[in-house]
Amino acid sequence: MSSVEHLRQRYESAGQGHLFAFYDTLPAPEQAALVAQLEALDIERVNRIFTKAVSAERDLGPAAGPELIEPLPEDAAGSIISDPARADAWRAAGLAAIARGEVGVLLMAGGQGTRLGSSAPKGCYDIGLPSHKSLFQYQAERIARLEKVAAEAAGKGEKAVIPWYVMTSGPTRSETEAFFRTHKFFGLDPKSVIFFEQGTLPCLAMDGKVLLETPSRVAVAPDGNGGLYAALRQPLSPADKARTVLADLDARGIRFVHSYCVDNCLVRVADPVFIGYCLEKQADCAAKVVPKAFPTESVGVVARRGDKFSVVEYSEISPEQAERRTPAGELAFRAGNIANHFYTTPFLHAVRGFEDELAFHIARKKIAHVDVSSGAQVKPAKPNGMKLEMFVFDVFPHTQRFAVLEVPRAEEFSPLKNAPGTGADDPQTSRRDLLAQHRRFLEAAGATVGEGVEIELSPLVTYAGEGLEAVKGKTFSRSGMVESVEELDALV
Numbered sequence: 001m002s003s004v005e006h007l008r009q010r011y012e013s014a015g016q017g018h019l020f021a022f023y024d025t026l027p028a029p030e031q032a033a034l035v036a037q038l039e040a041l042d043i044e045r046v047n048r049i050f051t052k053a054v055s056a057e058r059d060l061g062p063a064a065g066p067e068l069i070e071p072l073p074e075d076a077a078g079s080i081i082s083d084p085a086r087a088d089a090w091r092a093a094g095l096a097a098i099a100r101g102e103v104g105v106l107l108m109a110g111g112q113g114t115r116l117g118s119s120a121p122k123g124c125y126d127i128g129l130p131s132h133k134s135l136f137q138y139q140a141e142r143i144a145r146l147e148k149v150a151a152e153a154a155g156k157g158e159k160a161v162i163p164w165y166v167m168t169s170g171p172t173r174s175e176t177e178a179f180f181r182t183h184k185f186f187g188l189d190p191k192s193v194i195f196f197e198q199g200t201l202p203c204l205a206m207d208g209k210v211l212l213e214t215p216s217r218v219a220v221a222p223d224g225n226g227g228l229y230a231a232l233r234q235p236l237s238p239a240d241k242a243r244t245v246l247a248d249l250d251a252r253g254i255r256f257v258h259s260y261c262v263d264n265c266l267v268r269v270a271d272p273v274f275i276g277y278c279l280e281k282q283a284d285c286a287a288k289v290v291p292k293a294f295p296t297e298s299v300g301v302v303a304r305r306g307d308k309f310s311v312v313e314y315s316e317i318s319p320e321q322a323e324r325r326t327p328a329g330e331l332a333f334r335a336g337n338i339a340n341h342f343y344t345t346p347f348l349h350a351v352r353g354f355e356d357e358l359a360f361h362i363a364r365k366k367i368a369h370v371d372v373s374s375g376a377q378v379k380p381a382k383p384n385g386m387k388l389e390m391f392v393f394d395v396f397p398h399t400q401r402f403a404v405l406e407v408p409r410a411e412e413f414s415p416l417k418n419a420p421g422t423g424a425d426d427p428q429t430s431r432r433d434l435l436a437q438h439r440r441f442l443e444a445a446g447a448t449v450g451e452g453v454e455i456e457l458s459p460l461v462t463y464a465g466e467g468l469e470a471v472k473g474k475t476f477s478r479s480g481m482v483e484s485v486e487e488l489d490a491l492v
């Protein structure tokens, strides 16, 4: 039997023989491409993941035992909202670690941003700021500023380096790299910006059958932001198999890593306060959270499930639990998860040991595909299939010393999820929240900002409101954007 026949039989026995529906009619190069894709795919694993994901989903919900779910224990939870005085010491410790060159950053930018509806990677998106800077540029400039602030705090002449590991995926990699090159890495040293790529999995119909994107190509999608962990072990280039993100972290002596999502315009990249807090807690992994806005907000919260930490979906807790309050009147389950994490490098190495236990989740999406019976191209108007995704927070139950830091939402979280004009988590709300923060920075430094005046402060001017002493007593009556504190004088 030919090797193609073997392959076909393997797919038949896995219940996925339909992937050969068009094979016999394809030109030879396309036959070869399809065979190569199918050979590289572990179809039995895909079936196993599907079965496990379906049963995990069935087990979710209040029936799964909300009594096992408990709020965070006090000793694992800190807050700069209720305890802002602690932030200075944490910041100092975090800056010192940055200045020692021990802090790196992992960016999760492999998502396809389907809800936003832009074909470019989300990080390239211009949320309409006066500067028209992209999300990537904001993050890069925050890193550059922080490198300077940390070096100054340590009294070091040369600046500290915070390596930036940018996780892309098949759909986002080449455009992301090209965008960085076009913008000259936004002023960062290209040697300190490391791209890597997460894996993909086939897209499935609702019954678990793999979908074909074209007669000769399987539809695939990135394997979720939890694909991060496995991606850290992949060679950075085919030419140098030994160089992986984990190897690079070790080679640079990076001990602490901050990871975050590309779509949060307020993200405090490598936040020294968070790093310092985690160092004090001696955490191996930690999460930043924001208070849930109201009891029924459909956001996952960090909580305890039995004796483990976990992200608990809104659907998993009872209405009474959702409404429960602490003696101080706050929601008991309020630690809204924003996918903003801390890891020690040894923890990132250790994930491999328990990775097989991490479940895949099902995301129901609109998936363009070719109908195997008619050969017609289908562009569905509503979700017709599934993407299988790992979630980055699914490692929490496997941590030894987990910690949570609560931060104010207005200062740190405004995600870009939806198309312009949606009214929530869209480009307009991102723009509004970022500019409102810049106004607060100026006002906190002692300036007055006129009604309706919009001033955009480059992240190179201030990372988190510091360095604005010169504006004290000034009144700003003009809108504009500035790249230095001196330029602010033109807006008085």
Ligand code: UTP
Residues within 6 Å of the ligand: 108, 109, 110, 111, 112, 113, 114, 115, 116, 122, 167, 169, 198, 222, 223, 224, 225, 226, 227, 260, 261, 262, 263, 417
């Ligand atoms: P979301 O789950 O919100 O997905 O990603 P998305 O791709 O941005 O948007 P939709 O759901 O298609 O509309 C949250 C974060 O996780 C990253 C995204 O880039 C974003 O920073 N992510 C998501 C990955 O890095 N890889 C993935 O496979 C999925």
